Amino acid sequence: MRQIVGARYTLLDGEAAADHALCVDGDRIIAAGGLAELVARYPDAELVGGDSFILCPGFINAHDHGRALGTLALGTLALGAADDFLEVWLAGLGSLPQIPPYLAALYSGLQLLRGGVTGVAHSHNPARWADMPAEIPEAIRGYRDAGIRVAMHPPIIDQNMLVYAERERFLALLPPDLRAQVGAADKIDLSADAYFDMLDALYDAHHDSVNHRVHIQVSPAGGQWCGDGLIHRACDWARRQNTRAQMHLLETRYQRRYAYKTWGVSFVKRLDEIGALGPWLTLAHMVWVEEEDVDLLAERGVGIAHNISSNLRLRSGLAPIAEMVAAGVPVGIGLDGQTLDDDQDFLREMRLAWTLANRDGMAAADLSAKAVWRMGTSNAADISFGAEAGLGRLDVGARADLVLLDWEAVRGRWAPMEFPPSELLPAFSLRRAKREQVRGVMVAGEWVLRDGAHARFDVDEVEREIYARLDFVADGGAPELGEYLREFYRGWDEDDLPPLRR
Template sequence: MAELIVQARWVVTGIKDRHTPVVIEDGAVLSRDGVIVAVGASDAMQKLAPAAEVKSYPNHAMLPGFVNSHHHVGLTPLQLGSPDYALELWFAGRMPARKVDLYLDTLYSAFEMIASGVTTVQHIHGWMSGGYEAVHGASTKVLNAYRTLGMRASYCYAVREQNRLVYEADQDFCARLPAPLGTKLAAHLTSQALPFDDFMRLFDQLSDENVGQTLTRIQLAPANLHWCTDDGLLALNEKATARGVPMHMHLLETAYQKEYARRRTGKTALRHLYDLGILGPHMTLGHGVWLNGEDIDIVADTGTCICHNCSSNFRLRSGLAPLNVWEAKGITVGLGLDEAGINDDRDMLSELRLALRVHRTPGMDDDDVPTCAQVVKMATEAGGMTTAFGAEIGRLDPGRFFDAALINWTTATYPFQDPDIPMLDALVQRAKTGAVDAVFINGEIVYQDGRFTTIDRDAVLAEIADILGKPRSPEEVERRELGLAVFPHVKKFYEGYIPDEPREPFYAASARV
């Protein structure tokens, strides 16, 4: 059995409460075959395993590896030509995107994540065309990219049964478009359709193929209320319960989705899911920006998790999620980078600061606003609970997988940091990706001093650049023309969709009067 001791100036094993990290000075982690055996003082760990390999980081803080609890693609939509429209327009705005081999595409964003200390990703895949075999092949490429790189991934293929472009039936929307645009769009949307039984078949096949894999696990994802029928939601929940896997579902990301739920169900989207009986600790709600007070109480009472996608909510004009209220209710909240962070990359250190800062409401009580320890917990232990790995990741505790990031204190704080500021607070607020010197996943070092140990990043990026440096294919040209033609009709569909009524925010940063 391979034994490894990793020493650091500080070892942050986890978060005790929203103000208190658990820190061992001059500490070390002893792991065996990728699983933590013991954590404690460095000399004590060496006495436990005198023959173990030792790696020392005397000027570093060791943190549990971060968990990106909500992720979709490699190259960002902006890179591929889609501006930050409001979400409902964004779907049409992304139709012209170039195609990139999914193995390379997945590696692109995985490089960025790992370089910022992310060791586990919740990959929510979807929006593929070509039928079952094409979808299965695409899923396999994504999973193989993570396995080859050495990154942990909780994978799901999002189930979409209906309303693929706007919040009404595909055929109804296409029928109102001028000819031949409606016919072309209908064919495009049909190419993305997959029979519900094939979604279930895909989950079963990927799960069978994943047996024996340590780094990847398969779960389920009803894409969103407007994309799923009630029968589909119930069937997915039944499958998740039978197979003991979690689900991740976009919900109430925008005010338009809130209105869609009212029109379809006569109640809130969250109340509808509750009445269907599909909420609970196995369900994570992505975004949740437009949950109301009663919804939040139901989330707390059922133990349902939420993933906060702070950057995405800002970029797509979705709104400001009531994170402070969720925290006060004791809800498990992960942190997700979604399509891309505020700087159009996958930098979890930047996302920690964004979540920390934007919810600093006026007042003086520290319990009312996020803390550094809180956002670290969101990105580690709480994030782990939104994935198929659950309590096996997210802390540096015995019995959990050894996933960790080593952050160089001098690089993060040079030329000076007053010691009155607690170590973790200083790192959360000051560390950049350049301070991440090493990343361990499953007890293996996958990133060291800016280089990946399993894959040549420069070669991958050069291959992507070569592919996208070529002219658009005829299929890409046709799809670009379709997207540009459809866009104004999508925008028109939502005119007057939301009732003109006053909104009362959970907390506000300014006042008109």
């Protein structure tokens, strides 16, 4: 069944076009043009949308963890998962209640679709490392059932679980009981060989390079948590399978410091030395990148996932996003499960990224609204699923992943109908649009959200099931380490590194 989707304005890669309707057949956009022209060409097509909507490509969330309830849910504040410095926060993260991976992914997918997100890069947090081969297919099934595309990142680490370096100095800070407890616990029961065997099997069973519903990608979880050999092997695997690698990098000032302590050069230069930088790689966060390394990232075609809310909530700082975009680095937006209002509102995240990227001083680089729309759509798609997947765009031949925003609600009461002119529309709607104003979401030709309601699931029902099955007896997490971690890393602040303006 063909459909013609019309709107007052259509946002085409960050630019607004008036009277630009799309014809969808199956999971593809087969034609674009004026509404009257398309109706004449396809007289049997169903008409959807209309003058009271803005039409834009589905958003792509370039980095997340699919935690379903966020990290503040259900009194876990008291269990140590309150927002804090990343290094302290991570020590409490294991105390979050466990949710069965199918339900967590299903609910996360539904939440994202509600805000117009049609594809997500999911960095998995295993309940237990050794159980990951069973958890990942369940998470994939959850996202599939929700109706959202997923780029799945099973993580692997092989070093520095407790602190980034100087483990013995850290252990010496602890009282004897705690020292014995954490000194025995900081290892993972998943070898690199077992991990890559699992990845091969997942790739064969689930990677979809035709319709791009599911990608299997590789994730050495963070620069400081993975040795050179592991990072190298991961990048090799991604290139061999023609898929991608995603890694957390330079999220905090202490990760920057770790690179200089270990190699005497920046993290980016070190990764380049070992041949890890290339168009197959996406780096999440990148708050503490040296400005002189930005051109190298652009030259190598490395993608960056920008997580502005998370970087604020975990006190990491502000990444030089305008400078990266100006240098030609492909930057996408990711929610990291840590949005400002803890509600996975992608439109607000774009607004925040835009606002905070434009810094004080007339000499500061500018980040335009158009660039931010691209960071949420085409750029995010390219760094999450690869450019060949053709997601995040409304071109003829592209996959039909669409969002209809309520134009009347975005416009508000005060603006005359002819305002804003279409050249101002991207900035106007980026400043004002919210997830509640997302009325329709199409993924691969299917309306998974209609009139603001999920078509496949009763979300309240899914939520009730999650609450009924929460498991509070998880064994991870050591929130009492917080004060010692602060003391330990405070010792790293007295450094002789050139300061970065963040």
